[in-house]
Structures are given as structure tokens and as C-alpha cells.
Ligand SMILES: Nc1ncnc2c1ncn2[C@@H]1O[C@H](COP(=O)(O)OP(=O)(O)OP(=O)(O)O)[C@@H](O)[C@H]1O
């Protein structure tokens with residue numbers, strides 16, 4: 001491993017190490033050169049049995065050795081982490097690759113045996129087929145409406161409820177919070193029947209409210225944001241109180257600006273989750289009038305006897321582009337830490 | 346005229362434990378700089394936060410400027426607080442940090458700008474106005490947080506250990522700056538610290554807290570010379586006072602370990618047969634023991650020499666401060682008078698005079714006398 005490290009001087013380049021008993025030249029790796037390894041400065045007189053280097057030299061020497069050790073350690077860590085990243089990338093990338101490749105394949109090419117890794121013939125017409133054949137534009141619009149409304153509602157509700165749970169003292173606060181978090185443990189599928197009955201009774205089937213309202217409950221966001229709010233330094237909130245900032249002003253001018261990364265993560269997770277909602281919108285959209293993309297894509301599957309996966313994959317890719325864009329937009333603000341410098345230390 | 350009156354205020358976090366602040370009564374005069382000092386956990390911060398309105402008052406009344414604010418919200422009290430961690434808003438520049446309170450109070454924009462600029466000039470913050478806290482040093486953040494309080498022109502300043510995050514040298518210079526700034530502004534100030542030097546040097550008066558109870562409020566020098574009880578005596582002054590427990594008093598004279606001190610006349614009547622005697626490090630006369638004296642001690646054993654020989658002490662440790670030194674000593678002779686803390690500090694004026702291992706004879710010049718049971722200074726006891 002040491003050969004690949006450019007910062008490691010080869011052992012032969014260290015003069016006078018043989019004069020010290022601890023290092024036997026040749027066999028030592030860089031980590032074991034514990035004697036005074038002088039790479040610079042005048043070589044010690046050979047007649048002197050044990051050269052005592054000046055303290056300055058010793059210091060430099062130690063620093064050099066430390067740097068070398070660190071470099072070695074870093075290299076090991078790097079190799080391992082690259083391997084891990086590679087493995088993870090493969091696991092994710094391979095199916096993704098097939099989605100992309102299949103979207104450019106013709107029907108016979110998809111079912112060819114052995115599987116073909118490169119589309120032949122190249123069939124970009126899958127995309128135009130999707131766009132024209134199903135009402136892609138309408139589904140896209142529905143998706144955007146549903147996702148946008150749900151994201152806004154959920155983020156507003158999540159932030160406000162979290163703020164209340166974190167900073168307001170009211171009786172039953174902890175019990176209520178437990179209840180909210182408890183709903184996280186209930187799988188959606190269990191509530192679907194009762195939700196359906198309720199929505200049907202309200203006459204909301206096949207409408208946006210029918211899709212949106214039952215999905216607008218927020219528990220995860222409350223939990224996430226509350227815990228983040230509680231981790232903020234209380235003295236800053238108290239300073240805002242002393243400065244006469246009201247409840248909402250404190251939220252918008254002090255608390256939220258310190259919470260961008262968490263808030264952005266919350267927005268992103270919510271947007272992606274709502275964009276990918278399938279089961280509930282599917283149950284709600286009887287005619288497809290308010291169906292989102294994910295439901296619309298299934299129309300492709302059902303229309304063709306044995307499914308022609310090319311257009312389906314093309315549609316899937318098209319449907320995921322908006323989320324990729326949102327992710328790219330939000331990820332930078334997610335990383336920035338904003339509490340730095342708020343309090344000492 | 347802004348006076349702050351605390352009338353028997355208490356804060357009880359937990360019914361089962363003693364109150365964090367226990368029936369504290371305190372009158373802060375108009376324009377006064379009062380320091381609140383005490384060991385960790387003595388309830389200083391809690392007390393200050395009660396005045397600020399950040400902590401509810403479980404018992405008692407708080408008056409600020411003659412108005413009962415016990416139940417008012419923090420924002421309605423018109424007091425400003427400087428926090429130990431500074432608590433600057435990280436997303437705002439220094440200018441915005443200082444302007445925030447004024448904006449909340451709907452002060453016109455032009456006036457906000459003028460006031461911020463004025464305070465910035467006063468604290469030499471002009472260059473920092475547009476930087477965010479993350480880009481400032483500790484001392485600069487401290488100044489901005491002071492500025493944030495000053496710009497509001499509040500009735501009262503409350504400061505909770507605002508210097509404890511600074512390094513020692515900066516702390517000393519900032520200490521002087523804050524004190525003179527306060528005098529200039531003339532705003533009633535309550536300043537919490539656990540550092541008795543800070544308390545003594547900055548405050549017009551010093552209030553000492555222990556376990557949530559107020560021990561004494563007095564001008565620094567008076568507090569030093571006439572501590573109300575042994576706790577105050579031990580807490581104020583560094584190195585701390587030497588306390589000799591259960592010293593017998595006979596006909597107005599306290600005698601222990603080769604020392605005899607006569608009590609001042611007005612105290613004689615108040616002393617029971619035993620007292621606690623306190624001697625400050627600088628109140629000892631030191632005579633390095635002459636060789637002949639050492640021989641005599643060896644020959645005669647203990648406690649036979651005449652009273653005037655002084656207390657025989659062995660130097661265990663020397664703290665060299667340059668201009669002076671402190672010698673930490675233990676008594677050589679066994680005695681039934683116990684020395685609290687086991688060691689006693691003596692000031693040595695000419696350093697180099699004494700070395701570790703030396704034996705000295707020390708005689709106290711001035712002492713404080715405390716009642717053996719209540720530990721209250723006899724000066725304060727009625728007859
Ligand atoms: N929020 C709280 N809940 C329960 N107990 C508390 C709370 N705040 C303070 N206390 C208790 O009140 C007592 C006084 O605390 P306080 O913070 O006032 O001490 P202090 O004198 O400021 O100490 P320090 O010098 O360490 O800051 C302590 O015993 C502490 O445990």
C-alpha cells in the first residue's frame with residue numbers, strides 16, 4: 001500500500017537510520033521508522049554513535065512521521081469507502097440502467113433471450129408514443145396540482161404543529177405528541193377503507209379534494225421539525241422573546257432561518273412521497289379526470305395485451321424528471337449548516 | 346428613576362427539593378451596578394431570569410420602576426438581557442441583530458439606523474456591522490450582544506456571565522469597559538457572575554447568593570472587611586480567608602495554636618465561649634523561624650512557649666504571582682482547633698523570602714469573629 005502513496009519517501013532515501021538500533025534498514029515500512037529519520041539537514045557524522053538531533057529537528061521529524069501515518073490511514077479509509085460507494089452505486093444503477101435502456105427498446109428487443117444490454121434497434125419513438133397515446137399532459141398537470149397542494153399544506157401544518165409542540169406549554173402536550181407520532185406506526189392500508197367510505201359519503205370521489213384531504217395528515221414532518229426545533233439553542237429563542245418578537249415573528253425571523261436544511265429535507269421528502277402516491281389516487285380517480293401520472297402510467301400497461309414495457313419505461317422516466325429537478329434545486333440548501341456562530345463553541 | 350425591588354421572590358422547580366431561589370429580597374437602586382455572585386447552582390441565573398420574565402415567579406413580587414411586573418410578559422418589562430452564550434441570531438448581520446428589537450417595537454426606520462450607528466460607534470463595532478456572527482471572534486460577538494442590549498435603551502440591563510467565554514486578558518479589559526460604559530449610560534444593571542473578582546471590581550454593590558438564599562448585599566470593600574457569615578468570608582477574596590473553628594474565648598481573648606487575639610470591645614459581649622476566627626492572607630505577620638526557636642520547640646515539645654510566638658506553620662506550596670506570593674501552609678502543632686480546608690494561605694510581600702518546606706511563625710493582625718453555631722459575623726449580631 002505504501003508504494004501507491006506519494007507522500008511516503010522510500011526507506012532507502014533516509015540516511016543514517018542504520019546508526020540507530022531501533023531501525024533495521026530495508027525491512028521497515030514507513031510506520032515503523034521510529035528512529036530519528038533525517039531526510040533533510042546535514043547527515044550526522046558517522047563516528048558519532050548516537051546522534052542527538054536538535055529538538056527542532058525532532059519536532060519536524062515527528063510531524064513528518066505523523067503526516068505519513070495519517071496519509072496511510074487515509075488511503076485505507078479511502079479505498080474502503082470507494083469500494084462501498086461502488087457497490088451501492090451498482091445496486092442502484094443496474095436496475096436504473098435497465099429502465100433507461102428498455103425505454104429505448106422495441107417490443108421484440110425487450111423480450112429477447114439472452115437479454116440485450118444495448119437497445120437494437122434504437123427506438124426513441126417510445127417517448128412520443130407515451131406523450132401522444134395517453135393524456136400525458138393532463139396527468140402531469142394533475143400530479144403537479146396534487147403534489148404542490150399537498151406539499152404546501154403538509155409543510156405549513158408540519159412546521160406550525162412542530163413549533164407548538166416544541167415551544168408552547170399546554171396541558172396534554174406530550175400525550176398529544178405521542179398520539180401524532182403513533183399515527184406513523186399505522187400503515188396507510190389499514191385506514192384506506194374507512195377513508196374511502198368517508199370520502200364517498202362527502203361526494204368527493206373523482207375530485208382533487210377527495211385525493212388531497214385524506215393524504216394531508218402530517219405526522220412525520222411534525223416529528224422531524226419538532227425534534228429539530230428542540231435542538232436549537234433556547235437562549236436564542238429567549239433573546240427573541242426579550243427583543244419583543246411575537247410568536248409568529250420569532251418563527252419566521254429567528255427559528256425558520258436557523259432551520260433551512262431540515263426544512264428543505266422535509267419539503268423534499270414530502271414532495272417525492274406525494275409525487276409517488278399511487279394507491280389512494282388510484283382508488284379515487286374513477287374516470288382518470290384527476291388521476292396523477294403514476295396512475296396514468298398504468299393505463300399503458302393495461303392497454304397492450306402482453307405489456308409493451310418500452311413506453312411504460314419511457315413514461316416512468318418522464319414522470320421522474322420533475323423530482324430530479326426539485327432534488328437538484330433543494331440539495332444545496334439542505335447541506336448548509338446555519339446555526340454556526342449562533343452561540344459560542 | 347428605575348429601581349428594581351425583589352420582594353421575597355422564590356422559584357420552586359421541584360416541590361421535593363429546596364427552591365432554586367428562596368425568598369430573595371433585594372433593592373437595586375437607580376443607576377446602580379449590582380453584581381450577583383455565588384457558586385455554581387446557587388440560583389443566580391434563575392433569579393436574573395425571573396427579573397427578565399423568562400422564568401415564572403412562584404412566590405413574591407418584582408417591582409421595576411415602581412411597577413409590579415410579577416405577572417407581565419418579558420417583552421412588556423422593557424429590560425434587556427445579555428446572555429452568556431451571546432445568543433446572537435445567526436442568520437442576521439450585526440446590524441440586523443441590533444435593529445431587531447427596535448423593528449419589533451415599530452420604531453421608525455431612520456431612528457433605528459441612527460440608534461444602531463450611535464451604539465456601534467460607542468462599542469467600536471462599525472467595521473462589523475455587516476458581518477454575521479459566524480464570522481466574528483468571541484470578543485466581537487460579546488460586543489455585538491452588548492450593543493443589542495444598549496440600542497434598546499431599556500430600563501434595566503441584565504447580564505448573565507457575559508464574560509465567561511472570553512480569555513483571561515480580554516475578560517479583564519472588557520470588565521473595565523462594561524463598568525465604565527454602565528456608568529456613562531447610568532442604566533440600572535444587574536450582573537451575574539460566579540467570579541468574585543469580577544463581582545468585586547465591577548459592582549457598586551455585591552449580592553452574594555448561596556443555595557438560592559441571599560447571604561449579604563454590600564459595597565465590595567465592606568463585604569470584604571465585614572463578611573456577614575463564614576460562607577461570604579470564604580467566597581469573597583482570593584486566596585480565601587483562613588477559618589479556625591471552635592476557638593475558645595477567655596476573657597475577651599481568643600487563643601489557639603500559639604496565637605492570642607483580643608476581641609474588639611464591642612464584640613466581647615456577643616461572643617460565646619467559642620468562636621470561629623477568620624484571617625485574610627494579607628493579615629498575617631510572618632517571622633521566619635530563627636534556629637534558636639526551632640531548637641527550643643524540639644526541646645520543650647508543644648504549646649509551652651509564651652503566647653506571643655505566633656502560630657507555627659509549615660509551607661507546603663507557594664503560588665508566585667510576581668509582585669507578591671502566596672504561601673499555603675499547614676499548622677505544625679496538633680491542636681483541637683480545626684483549620685477549615687486544612688490549609689491556610691499567607692501573603693508574602695517580598696517573594697523569594699520563603700521556600701517550600703520552611704517553617705514560619707505567623708501572627709494575625711486583624712481577624713473576623715463568627716459565632717460558632719450560626720457562623721454569623723459577631724459584628725452583625727445584636728446582644
Ligand atoms: N429548568 C429547570 N428545571 C429544574 N431545575 C432547574 C432549572 N433551571 C435551574 N434549575 C436548578 O436551579 C438551581 C439554580 O440554577 P441556576 O442556573 O440559577 O444556577 P446558577 O447560580 O446560575 O449557576 P451557574 O453559575 O452554574 O450558572 C440549580 O440547582 C438547578 O439545578
Ligand SMILES: [Mg+2]
Nearest residue numbers: 389390391505
Ligand atoms: Mg447561571
